[in-house]
Amino acid sequence: MSCTPEHTISMSRLTGQPRVWPDEGYTRAPYWAYTDPDLYIQEQSRIFRGPVWNYVGLEVEVPEPGHYKTTFIGDTPVVLTRAQDGSLHALVNRCAHRGNLVCREPFGSAKRLTCVYHAWSFTLEGDLSHAAFSQGLRGEGGLPKDFDKTQHGLRKLRVETLCGLVFATFSEEVESLESWLGEVATGIRRVLTRPLKVLGYDTQRIHANWKTYHENPRDSYHANILHTFYGTFGLSRMSQESGMVLDQAGRHVYFYTKAGTEKKSADYDKTASDLRSHNDQLTLEDPSILAWKDEIGDGVSVQILNTCPSFVLHQIANSLATRQLIPRGVDQSDLVWTYFGFADDDEKMTRLRLTQVNLVGSAGMVSVEDAAVCEMMQRAFADGEEGASFIEMGGKTLESGGSSKLSERAIRNFWHNYRHYMGL
Ligand code: FES
């Protein structure tokens, strides 16, 4: 069998046979999808460099002309720049000469982007402006007479922004960012209401395939079960008013909960009494970490938003952050957290947002459990040869489960789209 561009064939390295997706379709995710190194390579071109918009940073991270930020889209190094006219550009950070990294610092400021190897330099828009010794010396060496500078710039990606978030795509075909986000853009607009201010960063190495983490913020079912702090201290419980919103194509999702809206019900009490995460005996000596000011005024204490394939925006109490998922091989991923507030926050609000990083930052008492679960999953299915996730909470279709948080609807939709992108 041959592998055509339209169809991916995943071969088992153990049996030498083509792998087949389970008959149940998107209600199953075979464990080999998280462990197959060949599939990982295909994901890079079909998804990350395919028809999707990838988050690359915040506009405020490159505030002035000449500022740049380096990052990744999948395995590909990318540099986000702000040109002299204020426009934003996303370029593949790979020299057009012999492939060296052009920008090496996380952030910088420059008039030109100059490669350290042979000093080819590029404009902030990515065009080649100068190649060292291109005319040769004393009549010898130099580049051929037909060398055309316009053909040797950095690879340029499409860039679009929404509410201060910057996304880029390799695809010429994919629709505009707004239309690609669909209804889920509402969740971005709800949170990002004014100019932002970065408060800090951390990057967390997760020893698991990127898809274990991508599924996690789409998984509203686990939130009040795995996370002791949510249930026990009432930040988010299944008994509270909540909902889930997907875009039409099911690529993106956000879910939300309103604290303090508990509705008594016998079936909740029956389950909650068995939950490790709901323990009425626990109290905090210093409850300041749980303080919450309803700054948006709609009562939503938690909103977690996920766009395919690698972006999360969270508002959890007053903590605001983006999380960018960068795959680092088939069984490792980096999660880059950018904590932020608004430019007009007073010191008290900034302190509150930073305090809550201890709850929902990468090492926070809630979020630390997400990476831990991803790593435990990877350990459990590392052989990759048999078995599959069972994804039927809320029903078996892309619509079933509706807007209920007690549903794996958003995960079914992810696998549906994944199979489409991958031709599996
Ligand atoms: S590799 Fe960049 S100038 Fe040679």
Ligand SMILES: [Fe+2]
């Ligand atoms: Fe979680």
